[in-house]
Amino acid sequence: MEIRSDFLVIGSGIAGLSFALKVCKYGSVTIVTKRDCEESSTKYAQGGIASVMAEDDSYELHIKDTLEAGAGLCNEDAVKLLVENGPERVRELMELGAKFSFREDNGDVLALGREGGHSKRRIVHAADFTGAEIERSLINAVRKNSNIKILENHIAIDLITKGKLDKNITIGSGDDSVIGAYVLDKNKGEVISFLSKIVFLATGGAGKVYLYTSNPDIATGDGIAMAYRAGAKISNMEFIQFHPTCLYHPEAKSFLISEAVRGEGGILRLKDGRTFMENYHPMGCLAPRDAVARAIDYEMKKSGDDCVYLDVTHLEGYRVRERFPTIYKKCLSLGMDMTKTPIPVVPAAHYTCGGVVTDLYGRTNIGRLYSAGEVACTNVHGANRLASNSLLEALVFAHRASEMAVQDMKKTPSEDIAIPPWNIGNAVDSDESVVVSNNWDEIRRTMWNYVGIVRSNKRLNRAKRRIDILLDEIKEYYWNFIITSDLIELRNIATIADLIIQCAMMRKESRGLHYNIDYPRRDDTNWKRDTLAQLTTKAKNTKP
Ligand code: FAD
Ligand code: SIN
Secondary structure, eight states, X not given: OEEEEEEEEEOOSHHHHHHHHHHTTTSOEEEEOSSSTTXXXXXXXXXXXXXXXXXXXXXXXXXXXXXXXXXXXXXXXXXXXXXXXXHHHHHHHHHHTOOOOBOSSOTTSBOEEOOTTOSSOOEEOSTTOHHHHHHHHHHHHHHTOTTEEEETTEEEEEEEEHHHHXXXXXXXXXXXXXXXXXXXXTTTTEEEEEEEEEEEEXXXXXXXXXXXXXXXXXXXXXXXXXXXXXXXXXXXXXXXXXXXXXXXXXXXXXXXXXXXXXXXXXXXXXXXXXXXXXXXXXXXXXXXXXHHHHHHHHHHHHHOOSOEEEEOTTSOHHHHHHHOHHHHHHHHHTTOOTTTSOEEEEEEEEEEOOEEEOOTTSBOSSBTEEEOSTTEEOSSSTTSOOTTOHHHHHHHHHHHHHHHHHHHHHTOOOOOOOOOOOOOTTOBOOXXXXXXXXXXXXXXXXXXXXXXXXXXXXXXXXXXXHHHHHHHHHHHHXXXXXXXXXXXXXXXXXXXXXXXXXXXXXXXXXXXXXXXXXXXXXXXXXXXXXXXXXXXXXXXXXXX
């Protein structure tokens, strides 16, 4: 089966939906998304969107804070665009119907939160459910639009490029371009060929490659893995951000305790009540995330304790309940009243700073393949993302990509290429789904234990040996059994693990989120540059 449209959008978080809403005035749009439309990291965002909205704030300050967090690796042009376009994009969201929090003392002025690394209050939020509010308003607008078709429970398997179909075109070269994607309809078990003039990759991040993560189950790095297999440039995958404060509770599945809690005065403490962040950073509990996560990791290893504590018991109870209703209810459901007892917290994988390399218009090195959001690497974040700059990045660069993609679409003739249907070869139904779950578990444990907050050459080598074996095993399994969404995601997280290890092994220094005890210092002479992954034979999209 074949489906055609002018724009194919893969993913329905803030990046995919906002792009679709902009381009739908110029052509037909199909959005494929692998679960329900709203299921995305966007939906779970708590803190908010950083943007210069206050009179005492300035673009210069937001730019300076972003560059400082990024530890010398941000693309300064991208940061300037991010910051200066922010207020307009936030206002657009409000026009679409997103209801953000306003000040109690002045209902005409947005209430602005504070988070780590920010020198000013600049976080636009809807209490502590900002992402759900954004997702709601975007989906509402998309569903009203007859030019946009949303296909839920459709998981993209691989991009279709001219280079894949025509041996005379080198994959990933300047002559190569994307023409669509193979997508599995999960309900019917059928693989569909989607053809389009433009493909917009908006599949989000890859937190699920780690055992402990704040990310929802969709975050398996599919877009990065698909783009990599298709010859796109992938950069800076070593910079995985660990959020310092996820709830420590067997039933909480790494539920996030927003950085805004520290922004409103929350204090990090050890089990005996002592504070410790003042020993690690001049900004104390409001230091950038890399510093806080490393400090917690160090203290936990030193004491042997399972967690540290985030204390808001000194703040007024009703204010805490009003500002953080979701977090308050979650803690209470687990028997903890955060206004009375400190919250047990641990760091967990949270954000993928690297990804598919794009220019300032969301263009990748593959013709007509655009990308924005967490899957992409515009390099606004450099070696460490500043809190609440991610929703903003997705909005700003999806907007910029939409402008360029519309022009590109208009000059692209409709292709009349015969796409070979998905070939199942001799694949049979798998009777061993336990293999998938075992491999999945082993990858996530390996990454957590050896490629986590603190790395070493020995640990990276150990991880590489294991992931190499798993890649071979998964490849064989992938071609022998009929494809399922579990298998697609397993193949992708193995590829992501390989990419993170590759980039981490390349960077022989410590900077931002990448800390290697064998090279404990930052080395600007040799390493003030990005890492670029190489397409390995193991990861290639060919039969073993
Ligand atoms: P997502 O919102 O993750 O959307 C990805 C979409 O792609 C999903 O619909 C998914 O189902 C779909 N998809 C994935 N693979 C496939 C496939 N193979 N086929 C089809 N569809 C696919 N950032 C901030 O700036 N401020 C915050 O306060 C904040 N809080 C956060 C809190 C949590 C708990 C988390 C997890 C993240 C938070 N972040 C925050 C980060 C931010 O939410 C994400 O970076 C951002 O939402 C990413 O948006 P996106 O559109 O790129 O991807
Ligand atoms: C948070 O609310 O702490 C998450 C903010 C972010 O990831 O930017």
